[in-house]
Amino acid sequence: MSEMKKDEIAEDQILIGEDDPEAEAEAVAAEIEALRAERDDMRDRFMRALADAENIRKRGERDRREAEQYGGSRLARDLLPVYDNLRRALDTASEEQRAANKALIDGIELTLRELINVLGKHGVQPIAPAVGDAFDPQLHQAMFEAPLPGTRAGDIIQVMTEGFLLHERLLRPAQVGVSSTPKS
Secondary structure (H helix, E strand, C coil), X not given: CCHHHHHHHHHHHHHHCCCCHHHHHHHHHHHHHHHHHHHHHHHHHHHHXXXXXXXXXXXXXXXXXXXXXXXXXXXXXXXXXXHHHHHHHHHHCCHHHHHHCHHHHHHHHHHHHHHHHHHHHCCEEEECCCCCCECCCCCEEEEEEXXXXXXXXXXXXXXXXXXXXXXXXXXXXXXXXXECCCCC
């Protein structure tokens, strides 16, 4: 017999006037037990809802922080070829061209510095490996391998393009050439 039926029977007996103290005590005990079970169920549901709300709050906070830090990654990645082209323009200018076009070269250098400053304000930092540094697959991308006397295997022998980090995430790896000379 279900708990609700027992409660209804107990109430009916009380209304009719049956004064069976044992039946009355059973009815009260059954009602108390039903209320305890309902209380425990409600407490459990409340605690789960509270935990879900806390998890949603934490996830929302984490997503907001990530969007704030990394939301501009697409734009930053799209600006990197502009940086590369300005760098190439400066690297290919000979001394004669620099002397003949001093104002133009100065303008390109200023533009490049301003681009680096703006990217830096938004957490973009260059990865500029030097020739002779050890190859790090977390930061560098090997474009070729070649044996070069006087180097060890895994040493950087040429830097094609610089890499960039956005805060602590890799935005673009530095593209490098790596020595394949066996260790002697």
